[in-house]
Amino acid sequence: MSGLTVRKARRTDVEAIVQMLADDQLGATRDSGEDLTPYLHAFGAIDQDPNQLLVVAVSNGAPIATLQLTFIPGLARRGTLRGQIEAVRVHRDHRGTGLGSRLIQWAIEESRSHGCSLVQLTSDTTRTDAHRFYERLGFVASHTGFKLHL
Template sequence: MEFKTATVNHLPAIVHLLADDEFGATRESYKHPLPKEYVEAFEKIEQQIGNSIIVALDNNKVIGCLQLTIIPGISRLGSIRAQIEGVRIDRGYRGKGIGESLLRYALDEAKTMGCKMIQLTTDKKRKDAHRFYERLGFVASHDGMKLSLSN
């Protein structure tokens, strides 16, 4: 297994992972060809310094992914923080430590980039995910809020 920054060739597999759960099934659109919005979003991510999709590969097959975004800030004495989003592991590979390895890889990348903190959000209904993140040392220290800007 290896971890690397995703390329556009990985995009269909990434979208499949995002769509393959009870929440993603209602908000993602995995079909061939992929909707252009995914390709456009991926291109924007590639152009932005400090923003990447990391994939876990098993014999060149995408079996996991996450998005890692580095956020410079003023608070906490100008600390840099990292945001993790879109963590997914292929159903057939869950329970084998791949998610933990992928998260630890992202943590190491964030440290290398000078981050003092890493944060993520997860849906309140994802109880298994909460236990997973807590086991890795994440603390539910804040309540997050979201406001949809589209219909």
């Protein structure tokens, strides 16, 4: 994939990001590009937070993959800084090309360069293909997550 770059997302990328978020079985029930207002509001908050990095992989000027990387300071583990990877999506036309692996490796290196000693992510329990993908990249299933919708 020549010409591929990873860069910080721009406001003009939000629509393409939302389309990628909505383009799977789970995302289709949660995300929609019909009204970008809440996404643009969230983008503004992410863009202003120095501990948040929303990126896109771009080919031929178009976003074809995305993820959000959060740097989380904490007291646990001797005050370690963690990199939290969220919302990894690859455009349907580019799945199976190795792009997802390249993007995750980019996030790992970015976390390392920020001083993180741990990179973590969560994945919905129904995403068994994603679980195998992350395990192939060296991630270990180590915790059980809980959510409370407010």
